[in-house]
Every structure is written in C-alpha cells, then in structure tokens.
Amino acid sequence: MVTDNHSWQPGSAYFFSAHLRDHHSRLLVEQAQVLRLAFRVAQQARPFRVNAIVVLPDHLHGVWTLPAGDEDGHRRWLQIQAVFDRQLPGQPPRAMVRRDRCARPLWHSDFREHRLVDAEDVQRHIAYVHQNPVKHGLVREAAEWPYSSIHRRNGTEGSPC
Structure with a gap:
C-alpha cells in the first residue's frame, strides 16, 4: 500500500485507487454486480459513505468518508477485495484462496489512498473520479459511463455501489 504518510482520520474523506x-x-466491469456486493458487505460490517466511485475495466477510483471515531479504512478495502475475490465464478472455496490474507492474486499490491484536506479538495477529487472514463477514452461524456456514481448525482440508475 502506498500512502501519503497520513493515517486514516475518523470522519475524513479519502481518495483511493486500486488496480x-x-x-x-x-473483470471489474464484467463482474460489477460482484463488486457492488463486496462494497455492500464491507459497508454493513464497517459503515462508511461512498462520496464518489468509478469502476473501469481494470481499476477503480473513489472518494469515501469514514464515520467519526473510526480510523480503519484499510481494513475496509481488504474486506472489499476478499469478498470480491471469493464471489467470482469459478474461484476456489474461501479456505483455499490464499493463506496469506494480505496478498490477493487478482489485485495489484499498490493500493493508493490519501486524505483529502478540505471541501474543495473533496470536490476536485470527485470530479477526477467522474471524469476518469473520459480520460481513458472509454466515453466522450462522463455521464455515458455506466459504472459511475455520477448517476446518483443526476438521479439516474447505474451506480456501481
């Protein structure tokens, strides 16, 4: 994991990327329902708010906020990975996935996160998240990408989480 030398702060918003x-x-867009389930399971176990998220074919970006009094953002991400990995069709039973729970064979170990400093920083990162499919040439307009929380803001269906 790469961090910006800030620990997870309770009640703070964070930008994150995973590949x-x-x-x-x-895989991520082909198994978007499984990824949605993984986020829901993690949110039920340890609540957090997803401010923005975009799921691209091989990576995702998001902004999430932890509840006050809770600093355990990294464990949430590990749980999302674990649930996603276990729920994929054709995957071995849980006990056989890997003995090293920190190493996930599908995911690059370079999970990135950093704390956002203020409301302007949060809005800038939300815009980055929503524009990412355009940046990668997947669509011309951000609202065209179906695997984005931009649809929540527009009042339409299609949010991946």
Missing part, C-alpha cells in the same frame, strides 16, 4: 494485476482485464 488489478492484469491491466488488460475487463
């Missing part, structure tokens, strides 16, 4: 090891994979 699959296979950068040619389309």
